[in-house]
Amino acid sequence: MEFRYYMPVRIVCGRDCVKKGAEEFAAFGKKCLIVTGKSSAGNGALADVQAALARNGQEWTVFDRIPPNPTVESVREGGRLARECGAEFIVAIGGGSPMDAAKAIAMLARQDAGEDIFSYKSGADVLPMVHIPTTAGTGSEVTPYAILTNDEKETKTSISNPAFFPKTAFLDGKYMRGLGQETTAYTAIDAMSHAMEGMLSVRAGELTDALAKESLRILRGELPALTKGEYTDEDRDALLYAAALAGMVIANTGTCAVHSMGYSLTYFHGAPHGRANGLLLPEFFAVCEEKLPGRAKEILGAAGFASHEELAAALAPLLGEREKIGEGLLRGYAHKASVNKNIKNCRVFFGEEDLFRVFSRSVGE
Amino acid sequence: MEFRYYMPVRIVCGRDCVKKGAEEFAAFGKKCLIVTGKSSAGNGALADVQAALARNGQEWTVFDRIPPNPTVESVREGGRLARECGAEFIVAIGGGSPMDAAKAIAMLARQDAGEDIFSYKSGADVLPMVHIPTTAGTGSEVTPYAILTNDEKETKTSISNPAFFPKTAFLDGKYMRGLGQETTAYTAIDAMSHAMEGMLSVRAGELTDALAKESLRILRGELPALTKGEYTDEDRDALLYAAALAGMVIANTGTCAVHSMGYSLTYFHGAPHGRANGLLLPEFFAVCEEKLPGRAKEILGAAGFASHEELAAALAPLLGEREKIGEGLLRGYAHKASVNKNIKNCRVFFGEEDLFRVFSRSVGE
Numbered sequence: 001m002e003f004r005y006y007m008p009v010r011i012v013c014g015r016d017c018v019k020k021g022a023e024e025f026a027a028f029g030k031k032c033l034i035v036t037g038k039s040s041a042g043n044g045a046l047a048d049v050q051a052a053l054a055r056n057g058q059e060w061t062v063f064d065r066i067p068p069n070p071t072v073e074s075v076r077e078g079g080r081l082a083r084e085c086g087a088e089f090i091v092a093i094g095g096g097s098p099m100d101a102a103k104a105i106a107m108l109a110r111q112d113a114g115e116d117i118f119s120y121k122s123g124a125d126v127l128p129m130v131h132i133p134t135t136a137g138t139g140s141e142v143t144p145y146a147i148l149t150n151d152e153k154e155t156k157t158s159i160s161n162p163a164f165f166p167k168t169a170f171l172d173g174k175y176m177r178g179l180g181q182e183t184t185a186y187t188a189i190d191a192m193s194h195a196m197e198g199m200l201s202v203r204a205g206e207l208t209d210a211l212a213k214e215s216l217r218i219l220r221g222e223l224p225a226l227t228k229g230e231y232t233d234e235d236r237d238a239l240l241y242a243a244a245l246a247g248m249v250i251a252n253t254g255t256c257a258v259h260s261m262g263y264s265l266t267y268f269h270g271a272p273h274g275r276a277n278g279l280l281l282p283e284f285f286a287v288c289e290e291k292l293p294g295r296a297k298e299i300l301g302a303a304g305f306a307s308h309e310e311l312a313a314a315l316a317p318l319l320g321e322r323e324k325i326g327e328g329l330l331r332g333y334a335h336k337a338s339v340n341k342n343i344k345n346c347r348v349f350f351g352e353e354d355l356f357r358v359f360s361r362s363v364g365e
Numbered sequence: 366m367e368f369r370y371y372m373p374v375r376i377v378c379g380r381d382c383v384k385k386g387a388e389e390f391a392a393f394g395k396k397c398l399i400v401t402g403k404s405s406a407g408n409g410a411l412a413d414v415q416a417a418l419a420r421n422g423q424e425w426t427v428f429d430r431i432p433p434n435p436t437v438e439s440v441r442e443g444g445r446l447a448r449e450c451g452a453e454f455i456v457a458i459g460g461g462s463p464m465d466a467a468k469a470i471a472m473l474a475r476q477d478a479g480e481d482i483f484s485y486k487s488g489a490d491v492l493p494m495v496h497i498p499t500t501a502g503t504g505s506e507v508t509p510y511a512i513l514t515n516d517e518k519e520t521k522t523s524i525s526n527p528a529f530f531p532k533t534a535f536l537d538g539k540y541m542r543g544l545g546q547e548t549t550a551y552t553a554i555d556a557m558s559h560a561m562e563g564m565l566s567v568r569a570g571e572l573t574d575a576l577a578k579e580s581l582r583i584l585r586g587e588l589p590a591l592t593k594g595e596y597t598d599e600d601r602d603a604l605l606y607a608a609a610l611a612g613m614v615i616a617n618t619g620t621c622a623v624h625s626m627g628y629s630l631t632y633f634h635g636a637p638h639g640r641a642n643g644l645l646l647p648e649f650f651a652v653c654e655e656k657l658p659g660r661a662k663e664i665l666g667a668a669g670f671a672s673h674e675e676l677a678a679a680l681a682p683l684l685g686e687r688e689k690i691g692e693g694l695l696r697g698y699a700h701k702a703s704v705n706k707n708i709k710n711c712r713v714f715f716g717e718e719d720l721f722r723v724f725s726r727s728v729g730e
Contacts, residue, residue, distance in 0.1 A: 001378055001379060001538075001599075001602040001603070001606060002378060002379030002380070002382075003376075003378050003379065004375070004376065004377050004378070005375070005376040005378075006373075006374075006375040006376070007372070007373075008371075008372075008373035009371075010369070010370070010371040011368075011369065011370040011371070011572070012369050013366055013367060013368050013369070013370075013570065013571075014366060014367030014368065015367070017367075173366075205378065206378075206606060207376070207378075207606075207610075210575070210576070210579045210610075211575070214575045234366075237366040238366070241366060241571060241572075245572075245575075
């Protein structure tokens with residue numbers, strides 16, 4: 001038994017928890033920057049946050065110019081705004097993009113990251129953050145990661161800092177009521193991928209395994225709803241909780257080859273992040289079944305699947321029509337994935353040929 | 366789905382993790398007070414800590430005058446010593462007594478708690494702590510509680526403060542090698558009691574349930590070793606991990622009626638804490654089976670028991686000869702338990718008659 005575990009975020013879960021938990025915001029200061037995506041305003045989370053802040057006599061500025069797959073430019077703009085408005089803390093509302101961007105903004109509000117944010121080693125002086133996920137996938141609300149678009153390297157790159165853990169995460173499935181089927185399904189697949197990849201990490205331990213299996217058990221139970229595209233509030237709560245559990249896993253284990261590969265499908269083909277992972281996950285497990293069969297079976301089994309074929313059959317209806325990408329491009333993506341830092345994080349070694357095999361069987365012509 | 370969860374301790378688990386993780390101590394300052402019991406020195410933990418501190422060039426003073434069931438006097442003495450030696454952080458080594466005492470000492474080193482430590486509302490200014498459990502029961506290494514002997518009220522009383530969460534907990538089963546059978550078994554029962562009582566708390570939620578069930582599953586697997594009194598290092602690691610999981614549960618849920626009752630058996634009859642809980646646990650569940658049958662079955666089932674009778678049969682060989690206490694005394698203990706704050710924390714209402722019933726069926730004449 002050997003592992004490290006750290007997840008210092010206070011989780012507040014329940015219907016109307018933002019309104020009921022208004023006092024949670026009070027400790028962080030008078031002025032706040034709310035970071036959110038353009039689409040996040042409609043789900044009621046922004047109104048709930050504003051009501052809570054108003055009740056505490058706190059002031060806020062809203063920054064809603066975070067694009068999906070946040071750019072460095074957008075977080076720099078957010079950092080400048082945070083300084084200008086004298087923000088003492090950040091509230092992030094939305095999916096992975098606003099929540100990840102908020103972390104970079106909270107850092108840029110206090111530190112000058114220089115020319116290259118990706119090579120900058122950020123310190124602990126980061127504005128405190130409160131995160132409110134409105135999709136159930138990223139788990140960013142309980143991780144120390146911010147994943148940004150890296151145009152120089154043509155991929156998405158994770159920046160990490162223990163100070164990026166939010167102080168508090170509010171989980172309320174009601175904010176997912178208006179979410180489209182695609183986003184709901186893709187983000188759920190992202191959560192599944194986190195739990196599965198986390199169990200294959202070299203940093204996996206007993207505690208993250210227990211959390212990952214609990215996440216996979218819940219996601220398995222939600223598969224009928226995901227396939228039908230019909231959700232009760234209980235389904236939404238369960239998905240949000242499963243995503244947070246999977247986030248607690250990767251906060252400690254990191255992700256593996258699936259994420260390394262998926263970034264190319266997102267960067268070059270616009271595949272939403274969770275869908276990109278879902279396209280690759282079954283063939284990734286086909287390799288794992290060969291190289292580390294016992295563990296692959298354990299992980300798939302925890303999600304209710306006897307084999308990678310069963311996983312593929314379950315995910316197929318959620319993914320829509322597959323991309324057909326030529327061999328030349330896929331060889332390039334395989335190379336790019338092979339030098340991604342996540343590859344070394346996997347208990348199963350994925351060489352460039354393995355990565356190409358997964359790509360070509362998943363999205364080859 | 367409604368719960369709150371917070372457990373900010375960094376857990377470092379594995380063989381020789383203290384030596385390998387020496388750098389974990391470095392951040393907390395130059396001078397350290399090591400708080401430990403007299404018996405803790407022999408298990409190698411103290412030597413490992415001293416080696417780690419020496420490697421970092423840190424200085425230490427050892428305070429080993431913590432009695433079992435720590436007194437207010439002993440923690441006040443520790444607090445004075447911490448001030449005198451200019452300790453910037455505390456390392457606690459031992460079972461629940463030194464670990465709980467260390468929290469009070471870390472507070473008293475920075476705050477004047479006045480005449481009555483139990484009614485004092487302590488603030489956040491508490492020395493940072495590193496905890497190293499050498500028994501697998503209390504879970505104190507991952508909780509914000511310090512439980513001290515309260516002579517005025519003739520019981521043990523918990524003082525609580527989010528700042529009592531240690532910064533880091535090191536889990537290494539090797540420190541339990543020299544532990545006697547009684548201590549090993551009693552502390553394991555304490556862990557089981559934490560997991561079970563946590564699931565009956567009004568603050569129980571999905572996440573603490575998952576952790577509690579994992580703890581109970583592991584403890585169930587260790588029952589043969591506990592009954593035989595023969596342990597491999599893997600058994601010790603598993604017990605230590607199960608106790609930490611159960612600690613993560615009660616850090617969020619608190620304990621219930623069993624702990625409220627057990628304190629009298631400890632205070633007036635010298636029953637070790639875990640044994641006291643074990644004596645009461647089956648008859649506590651007999652009441653729960655009547656008043657909340659579904660949940661009682663779920664909890665007992667998670668530990669591998671079909672009924673409170675099966676639990677009683679499993680615990681009996683570990684508990685030794687039962688006390689036989691007269692009705693008059695037990696009525697007094699039942700009254701004392703009925704006004705303990707933990708009673709309100711239980712989903713099942715335990716009135717004074719219920720408490721008396723549990724007492725008399727467990728340890729009555």
